[in-house]
Amino acid sequence: MATVAELRSAFENRMKEGIPNPPGEFHSLDLERVKDDKYLNRILIHVDNDLKQASDMLWDIMLWRKTVGANDINETTVRLDYVKEGTFFPRGRDVDGSLLLIVKAKMHVKGQKVFEDIKKVIIYWLDRIEREENGKKVTLFFDMEGCGLGNMDMELIKYLISMFKLYYPYFLNYIVIYQMPWVLSAAFKVVKSLLPAKAVEKMKFCTKDNLKDVVAPEQALLCWGGKDAYQFEFIPENRTAEHNQKKVTFAEQGDGHSPGEMLRLNPHDTIIFKNDNDEISGQFTITNMDENAVSFKIRTTSPEKFRVRPSSGMLPSGSTQTVIIVVQPGFQLRSVTKDRFLVMSVQIPKTDLTTKELADVWQNSTGSKVDEYRLKCQFPDKDITNGTVLDGKSLEKHDSVTNALNNLQSNYEFLHRDVKRLKIFQFLTLFMTAVAVVLGYLVYLNSSQANGSYCERL
Known part of the structure; x- marks a missing residue:
């Protein structure tokens, strides 16, 4: 059975033979893929561990990516x-x-x-x-x-x-x-x-x-017919030109962590809120993927609606922090679903900075030194109404209303389909009637002509 080491060696030997021009030298980020065991293993599994097919596929991928400029396709170059x-x-x-x-x-x-x-x-x-x-x-x-x-x-x-x-x-x-x-x-x-x-x-x-x-x-x-009320809204990827140039392997990435970024967020783009004992809350974890310690801050579009713990902190390299977010009582969840959270991070020399030292780090940081990550909010459908955060009895009442509306929607869809079928049948009936009338008229004309000829002969 072929191994990752054999596939890597086969690729390196092929590199020594020279790369066709065009397309020319492979992109540095693509060459990093060859160093990643996980990626090479994906290729081997894809071709049922056939070394020759795997070697050809890896080579073709590299040529194709360079030819189409895959690593240069981003929000500024795509339509x-x-x-x-x-x-x-x-x-x-x-x-x-x-x-x-x-x-x-x-x-x-x-x-x-x-x-x-x-x-x-x-x-x-x-x-x-x-x-x-x-x-x-x-x-x-x-x-x-x-x-x-x-x-x-x-x-x-x-x-x-x-x-x-x-x-x-x-x-x-x-x-x-x-x-x-x-x-x-x-x-x-x-x-x-x-x-x-x-x-x-x-x-x-x-x-x-x-x-x-x-x-x-x-x-x-x-x-x-599902429960996700999501409407598509494009959110740019958390990548910068500087990050794109930094060489990292796929193995260094995790969920929500793009090459070169300081933090890994899990979940990476959406905070899932749940109703627990009449309290709507959600959470996500922050992991420091950088070689240095980092300081992070969490901001939201509506700070009066949420309780965030912690809203800032310092993380040594490789450490993880869980962030808990609770919706404050009295706010309408339909409006809360539109809110967003922003996580910002910056490198720091150590984790025991004083408050003033930390403030100076943030104040002196330029935009290129600060990483930003954006998170959306998602709530269970049964907890979203035109009112505020619901108690247990209100939820039961809301569930019954929701079920009735779903049944009404289903009945409407069936009725709509039946009406469409009826229209088709009506059209076919009218069409067949028209054909019958035309045919009858043609028969009548032929009959009349035949009778006229017969009378003339008499």
Whole structure:
């Protein structure tokens, strides 16, 4: 069985033979991947431990990344208007804990956008997710609800699949096709033919009725019948040009820690709040990933709404701090969901600084020396109403109202579908009636002409 050391050695030997030009020398960040055992092991697993295939795949990945400039694709070089419209975005997790990369197919119409720019958007999201998830698998979620033939772009689908097949090893968990219209069934048979047998096994065709088998209701969006009220909002990645140039390996990263950043936050972008004994609270951990000690501060858009403990502190290298956040009584949770938290950090020479010394460090720090991390808030749906933080009885009443509204929504959807079917039947009936009338009229004309000829002969 092939080993990581053998794969690394094969790559280094190939490097000595020379790199084609174009594309020229490999990017320094990509060369760091070769030093990471975890990344090389992903390639070996991807090709069933075939050393020759693994060596070829690693080489092809390096050539491709240099050719497309993958490491230079960021918020300043990608079509940000394409990103912000929300055709592609990560949200929620499947039953295995893998992040969902959602493709809102109805928002894409073939030929309306520059395809090369769409490719860059896809690379942007895949690279960002690979960093933020530390190489853990992702599920490709095609939301096909409301799609028609104009939304079906086989070239785009082939490109997405090729990314996971050729350039992002052992990165795909499932391919979920949600609410696929019957008119697109033939197209997805072609998609199946593009996939290896293992990938075909990963395809899951889901409807609202069985989505819970792949994505739990708590992780599913409201439009899928789930409980997540999230609306896509683009938030830039926590990376700077300086961080991009710092050489670190994938092994040095963790959840929520991008290359070169001081801190690792877990969870990395969203604080999950829970209702415990009539108190709404959430927490996250901060780990110092820097070689030096750091000082951190936590700020929020609405400090009067939250109790944060601790709101600042100092961390030696490698140490972790848990931060507890409690919603103050009397505030409406619907407004609290819009709030954000900012974690700032700066290097310090030691952890026993006086208050004045620490204040001087922050005052003399320029923007390039301060790391910033942004966190959103997520609350259980049952705890969000037009009122304030709820007690137990109010929650029971709210649950019953929510269930009634959900039933009403379901009945409305059934009625809406029935009305659509009825309209189709009415159209077909009118069409068949019109055809019958035309045919009858033609028969009548033929009959009249025949009778006229007969009378003339008489």
